[in-house]
Amino acid sequence: xxxxxxxxxxxxxxxxxxxxxxxxxxxxxxxxxxxxxxxxxxxxxxxxxxxxxxxxxxxxxxxxxxxxxxxxxxxxxxxxxxxxxxxxxxxxxxxxxxxxxxxxxxxxxxxxxxxxxxxxxxxxxxxxxxxxxxxxxxxxxxxxxxxxxxxxxxxxxxxxxxxxxxxxxxxxxxxxxxxxxxxxxxxxxxxxxxxxxxxxxxxxxxxxxxxxxxxxxxxxxxxxxxxxxxxxxxxxxxxxxxxxxxxxxxxxxxxxxxxxxxxxxxxxxxxxxxxxxxxxxxxxxxxxxxxxxxxxxxxxxxxxxxxxxxxxxxxxxxxxxxxxxxxxxxxxxxxxxxxxxxxxxxxxxxxxxxxxxxxxxxxxxxxxxxxxxxxxxxxxxxxxxxx
Ligand code: GLA
Numbered sequence: 001x002x003x004x005x006x007x008x009x010x011x012x013x014x015x016x017x018x019x020x021x022x023x024x025x026x027x028x029x030x031x032x033x034x035x036x037x038x039x040x041x042x043x044x045x046x047x048x049x050x051x052x053x054x055x056x057x058x059x060x061x062x063x064x065x066x067x068x069x070x071x072x073x074x075x076x077x078x079x080x081x082x083x084x085x086x087x088x089x090x091x092x093x094x095x096x097x098x099x100x101x102x103x104x105x106x107x108x109x110x111x112x113x114x115x116x117x118x119x120x121x122x123x124x125x126x127x128x129x130x131x132x133x134x135x136x137x138x139x140x141x142x143x144x145x146x147x148x149x150x151x152x153x154x155x156x157x158x159x160x161x162x163x164x165x166x167x168x169x170x171x172x173x174x175x176x177x178x179x180x181x182x183x184x185x186x187x188x189x190x191x192x193x194x195x196x197x198x199x200x201x202x203x204x205x206x207x208x209x210x211x212x213x214x215x216x217x218x219x220x221x222x223x224x225x226x227x228x229x230x231x232x233x234x235x236x237x238x239x240x241x242x243x244x245x246x247x248x249x250x251x252x253x254x255x256x257x258x259x260x261x262x263x264x265x266x267x268x269x270x271x272x273x274x275x276x277x278x279x280x281x282x283x284x285x286x287x288x289x290x291x292x293x294x295x296x297x298x299x300x301x302x303x304x305x306x307x308x309x310x311x312x313x314x315x316x317x318x319x320x321x322x323x324x325x326x327x328x329x330x331x332x333x334x335x336x337x338x339x340x341x342x343x344x345x346x347x348x349x350x351x352x353x354x355x356x357x358x359x360x361x362x363x364x365x366x367x368x369x370x371x372x373x374x375x376x377x378x379x380x381x382x383x384x385x386x387x
Contacts, residue, residue, distance in 0.1 A: 001052060002387040005021050005053075005116070005118060008116065009114075013064065013066075013114045018057070019054055019055070020055050020140060020143060020144060021052065022052070022053050022054070022055070022139060022143070022386050023051070023052050023053075023384065023387055024053070024139060024178055025047050025048065025050035025178055025181050025382070025384070026046070026047045026178070027044045027046050027047060027174055027177035027181070028045060028208065029043065029044040029337045030043045030044065030284070030300070031043050031280065031281050032277060032278065033277060033307055033336070033337070034231075034273065034277065034313070034340075035274060035278045036191045037169070037170070038191075038247040038248045039191055040191060040192075040246070040247065040248030040274060040277065040278030041278055041281040041282055041285075042187075042188075043188050043189075043281055043285055044173055044186060044189075045177065045185065045201060045380045046381050047127065047380065048378070049120045049127075050121060050132050050178075051118070051119040051120075051132040052119070053115065053133075053136045053137070053140055054116045055114065055115045055141075057113060058112040058114060059111060060112055061079055061080040061081060062077060062078075062080075063077065063079055063096070063099075063113060063115070064078075064114045065077075065092045065115050066115070066117075067117045067119075069117070069123075070091075076090075078096065080099065080109055083096050083099055083103070084100075085097065091117075094130050094137065094161075094166070097134065097164075097165030098134050098138050098158060100161060100165050101157045102138070102141060104160070105157060107147050108145075113144070119133070122212050125212050125338075125344050126336075126337055126340075126343025128174040128177075130162070130166075131158060131170075132178055134157075134158035134175060135155065135158050135175055135178045135383075136384060138158055139151075139384040142154065151180055151384070152180065154384075155176040155178070158175035158178075159171070159175045168224065168225070169224070169225045170224070171191060172189075172194070173191070177189075178383065178384070179383055181382050182198050182382060182383065183380060184201055184380050186201050186288075187199075188281075188285045192248055192249070199285055199288055201380050205350055206293065207348075207354055208348060208377070208378050208380070209357060209358070209377050210344050210345070210346055210375070210376040210378055211345045211365075211374075211375055212344045213317035213343060213344065213369075213373055214372065214373060214374060215315070223313070223341065224341075227313065230266075230270045230271075231270055231271060234267045234268065235271070237261045237262045237263065238258050238259075241258040247278070248275075248278045250275045252275060252279055255271070255272065255275040269310040269311070270310065270311060272306075273307065273310040277303060277306055280299050280302060284299040293332050296348070297331075297333025297334075297348055300332075300333030300334065300346075301326065301334065303335045304322050307336055308336075313339065314336050314340055315340070316368070317342060317365075318342070320369065321361060321373060322335060322345050324364035324365065325345065325347045325349075327360075328353060328360055330353025330356070330357070331347055331349050332348040332349070333347065334346070334347035335347075357375075358375045
């Protein structure tokens with residue numbers, strides 16, 4: 001892949017100069033959904049699919065962008081002195097956002113760059129193609145300009161760019177999982193203080209299967225920001241009863257005692273999800289540590305039910321995928337992953353059931369929705385690298 005990227009870069013922008021080729025993964029979250037902006041735990045892992053990028057310094061302040069995923073589009077030009085989000089700028093708003101965020105945080109970008117990307121994560125699928133571009137851009141510029149930024153800081157810069165440049169009030173999970181990924185490990189991250197632990201993913205005799213609904217999801221225009229606001233409001237109401245920093249700091253018992261403070265029943269359900277999902281995540285990681293994959297799977301299923309009934313972020317596509325997965329023998333657990341409202345599901349499937357799973361869930365989905373789902377049997381990979 002490196003050679004292909006390198007060659008295309010030269011064809012496009014001309015030979016000469018030092019061209020760096022890099023890779024940053026996508027991520028899948030195993031459990032802990034919509035908990036990261038509630039001070040709770042998440043349990044994602046980086047994948048071996050992701051985004052490749054090539055970059056070279058320029059001797060002026062111009063920026064040139066190109067994506068091998070959109071070969072029908074021309075090179076897009078911009079400038080370091082014009083780092084503003086634009087509606088029609090498409091994916092270039094992500095690298096531009098990171099450049100803007102670096103400057104906001106006091107890092108100087110001394111010159112413009114030619115940049116080219118190629119991603120093999122299905123776009124808008126909930127596997128964090130945008131966070132992958134953000135972390136990749138930060139990683140490339142950090143290396144190119146010797147900025148001395150740690151991977152954890154790159155994750156925060158990516159999140160900052162997403163929040164402030166691209167207008168999505170996301171938490172830290174995606175950028176953190178990507179920047180800090182480790183082969184064959186998931187990251188048990190406490191978003192309250194960013195303390196984390198790597199947990200080996202030893203799925204003896206089972207695989208992680210991603211089912212992609214092919215319903216595109218734009219976070220910005222989805223109800224993501226609305227859910228976040230609902231949780232914030234619920235927390236404010238609870239704070240009037242007991243002193244607490246976040247919904248993630250509450251046990252189920254504490255929540256049951258104070259939930260009456262949350263006046264609106266819909267908002268109460270949202271808060272309930274945040275509290276219970278966080279506790280479920282802690283239990284799931286314990287289950288994995290003791291090799292209890294059945295319990296881990298059961299908690300994944302409960303996570304989906306909560307996201308479906310209390311948080312209401314699933315929709316017919318994701319419910320169809322998950323509910324048909326649950327019927328397949330050899331499925332240990334299945335749930336939606338990421339923000340929801342379309343995108344993907346993640347399932348833990350016994351090796352000898354994978355083929356049947358793909359056929360069977362694929363068939364049910366096509367029948368219910370009228371179009372196809374795609375399936376990926378994935379591997380857990382490392383964070384960003386220079387190739
Ligand atoms: C998106 C956001 C994350 C997280 C998930 C839901 O992926 O970017 O920060 O909130 O949704 O768990």
